[in-house]
Amino acid sequence: MANIYDGAFRTILNDCRKLIIPVINEIFGETYTGEEEIQFFPNEHFIDRQDEADKERITDTNFTILGRIQKKYHIECESSYPDGKITIRLFEYDAQIALDAGEVTEETLTVTFPNTAVLYLRTYKKTPDKMKYVIVTPGGTVRYDVPIMKVQTYSIDDIFEKRLLMLIPFYIFAHEKSFPEYNSNEQKLEELKAEYQVIIERLNRLEQQEVIGAFD
Numbered sequence: 001m002a003n004i005y006d007g008a009f010r011t012i013l014n015d016c017r018k019l020i021i022p023v024i025n026e027i028f029g030e031t032y033t034g035e036e037e038i039q040f041f042p043n044e045h046f047i048d049r050q051d052e053a054d055k056e057r058i059t060d061t062n063f064t065i066l067g068r069i070q071k072k073y074h075i076e077c078e079s080s081y082p083d084g085k086i087t088i089r090l091f092e093y094d095a096q097i098a099l100d101a102g103e104v105t106e107e108t109l110t111v112t113f114p115n116t117a118v119l120y121l122r123t124y125k126k127t128p129d130k131m132k133y134v135i136v137t138p139g140g141t142v143r144y145d146v147p148i149m150k151v152q153t154y155s156i157d158d159i160f161e162k163r164l165l166m167l168i169p170f171y172i173f174a175h176e177k178s179f180p181e182y183n184s185n186e187q188k189l190e191e192l193k194a195e196y197q198v199i200i201e202r203l204n205r206l207e208q209q210e211v212i213g214a215f216d
């Protein structure tokens with residue numbers, strides 16, 4: 001089931017790629033205008049394992065925004081319960097992304113890790129506000145945070161005010177706990193449908209204002 005959400009996320013990003021920029025601004029505190037060029041890179045990576053054959057892993061995103069400073073980003077969309085394995089998988093992806101663009105000059109290898117974040121569609125009590133990498137090397141210890149965006153904490157007003165339109169297909173997760181009630185209470189179901197009608201009208205206004213295109 002998670003592949004359905006991953007697929008939707010990748011499709012939106014591929015077909016409406018400018019919608020990711022407000023999300024990046026929100027997560028990382030950037031100030032991109034939306035006019036920056038975005039370069040996407042292959043999502044398929046082969047992870048080298050000592051005790052087994054190389055395993056193909058597909059990241060949700062791997063792209064660079066060409067702003068005043070060129071920055072690489074890696075965002076993963078998750079709907080599953082946080083269990084610690086996600087952090088391991090993220091680091092594997094990040095290390096491979098860094099190696100793919102690594103440069104060797106006079107026997108010096110330089111790798112640049114991407115700015116990484118996780119988009120959680122469901123929020124549990126155990127869901128943290130951030131993850132953390134601690135990398136211990138002979139030359140010193142490097143530690144930094146991996147921020148988490150929790151879709152369910154954003155109201156539909158938040159989404160429109162901050163232009164986080166990429167979250168709209170996942171907004172239904174905010175209502176997930178009420179699905180049994182919607183199935184048994186016609187009035188509640190009509191209220192849900194009315195809310196989505198308002199969403200459609202707000203999107204139409206943004207199109208008329210040329211904030212987004214018809215395809216978006």
